[in-house]
Amino acid sequence: MTDDPALGLYQVLHDDGSVDEAHDPKLDDETLLRLFRHMVHIRIVDERMLARQRQGKVGFYGASTGQEATPIVTGMLLQEQDWVFQALREGAIMLVRGFPLDTWLAQIYGNEGDVAKGRQMPMHMSGRAVNHVSWSSCLGPQLPQAVGMAWAAKLKGHEDVISVAFTGDGATSEPDFHAAMNFAGVYKPPCVIVCQNNHWAISVPVSKQTASPTFAIKARAYGLPGIRVDGNDVLALWSVLSAAFERARKGEGPTFVEALTYRIGAHSSSDDPTRYRSEEEVERWRQKDPIARFERYLRAKGLVTDDSRKALEEEITAEVLEAIRKVEEHGLPARETVLDDVFVERPWHLEEQRQELLAGPVAPKAAH
Numbered sequence: 302m303t304d305d306p307a308l309g310l311y312q313v314l315h316d317d318g319s320v321d322e323a324h325d326p327k328l329d330d331e332t333l334l335r336l337f338r339h340m341v342h343i344r345i346v347d348e349r350m351l352a353r354q355r356q357g358k359v360g361f362y363g364a365s366t367g368q369e370a371t372p373i374v375t376g377m378l379l380q381e382q383d384w385v386f387q388a389l390r391e392g393a394i395m396l397v398r399g400f401p402l403d404t405w406l407a408q409i410y411g412n413e414g415d416v417a418k419g420r421q422m423p424m425h426m427s428g429r430a431v432n433h434v435s436w437s438s439c440l441g442p443q444l445p446q447a448v449g450m451a452w453a454a455k456l457k458g459h460e461d462v463i464s465v466a467f468t469g470d471g472a473t474s475e476p477d478f479h480a481a482m483n484f485a486g487v488y489k490p491p492c493v494i495v496c497q498n499n500h501w502a503i504s505v506p507v508s509k510q511t512a513s514p515t516f517a518i519k520a521r522a523y524g525l526p527g528i529r530v531d532g533n534d535v536l537a538l539w540s541v542l543s544a545a546f547e548r549a550r551k552g553e554g555p556t557f558v559e560a561l562t563y564r565i566g567a568h569s570s571s572d573d574p575t576r577y578r579s580e581e582e583v584e585r586w587r588q589k590d591p592i593a594r595f596e597r598y599l600r601a602k603g604l605v606t607d608d609s610r611k612a613l614e615e616e617i618t619a620e621v622l623e624a625i626r627k628v629e630e631h632g633l634p635a636r637e638t639v640l641d642d643v644f645v646e647r648p649w650h651l652e653e654q655r656q657e658l659l660a661g662p663v664a665p666k667a668a669h
């Protein structure tokens with residue numbers, strides 16, 4: 302064992318649901334149950350939407366199954382004025398921060414209910430209402446964007462704003478990761494960078510991604526604190542992320558957090574993970590499932606029972622199915638909106654193209 306937070310693994314909740322009393326953040330019952338509800342919620346959304354993808358209703362989906370704890374704890378801890386720059390698997394933060402589920406789903410369908418008017422690839426959600434920025438698909442740009450945004454907030458004197466950025470283990474090999482970490486170390490903007498180390502970047506294992514003993518240790522070279530936390534441990538994440546957010550908010554500088562977790566499902570609906578990893582490995586991580594582990598803790602405290610669990614599942618499933626029903630009623634985005642929101646004044650050549658488009662034949666409506 303090591304005392305170095307960048308090399309060790311901060312844990313509070315044991316696999317059997319018992320807790321390390323000395324480090325228990327002692328959350329009240331309401332907070333514990335809200336965390337649980339949000340985690341169960343996104344798991345059900347993921348299951349339902351993967352099924353919709355298989356039915357041909359949406360083109361692409363990337364689930365966060367097994368990795369729910371980090372986004373949910375983040376969403377619960379952030380304040381209204383904070384900004385989020387997600388990677389692929391943190392869209393649930395928007396839902397925790399109050400973004401409507403049907404509008405969130407509309408992004409995946411790319412229909413007229415989508416705030417981005419169907420012009421982004423599915424799973425690239427954003428929402429100005431909750432200060433949530435879409436990721437860019439190419440790996441990494443959200444990181445310099447997040448430190449830059451935090452720096453801008455500092456320059457403008459918005460002292461209470463912080464930004465949080467996410468990266469996978471794979472994206473740490475991108476130049477943008479290093480640019481962002483260096484900027485964070487030098488300028489100390491109010492920012493927290495979280496690496497969800499889920500062991501795989503599609504088919505590339507962590508062992509091919511870095512020769513460092515952990516990702517958290519990389520922070521040291523850039524001059525910022527790095528801490529490695531069990532990303533399937535809700536209580537440990539609560540302590541680590543709240544301390545990092547508070548540090549940024551107090552102007553004490555950025556933190557780099559490595560959340561050790563595992564992608565239980567496929568990389569995305571386009572991936573077949575059986576071609577590169579063993580079922581045995583997946584099963585080992587299933588035993589560490591963040592929801593099941595937290596549930597054992599809540600049951601031991603008497604906060605969850607068989608009946609309450611069943612009722613929660615039924616209530617959330619009904620809510621999700623209703624949101625899906627609602628979103629599937631939308632039509633395609635109006636074609637005259639295709640060039641909206643790009644220029645304050647549309648250049649003449651784009652206006653010409655838009656007119657040509659409007660004069661042309663109308664495409665048949667896609668069936669949902």
Ligand SMILES: Cc1ncc(C[n+]2csc(CCOP(=O)(O)OP(=O)(O)O)c2C)c(N)n1
Pocket residue numbers: 388389390438439440468469470471472473475499501502503564568
């Ligand atoms: C610059 C760039 N290279 C490659 C890809 C293709 N790609 C999409 S996701 C992905 C793996 C990302 O792995 P990681 O950062 O660990 O995040 P995870 O998907 O595991 O959450 C790759 C290689 C891409 N989108 N952009």
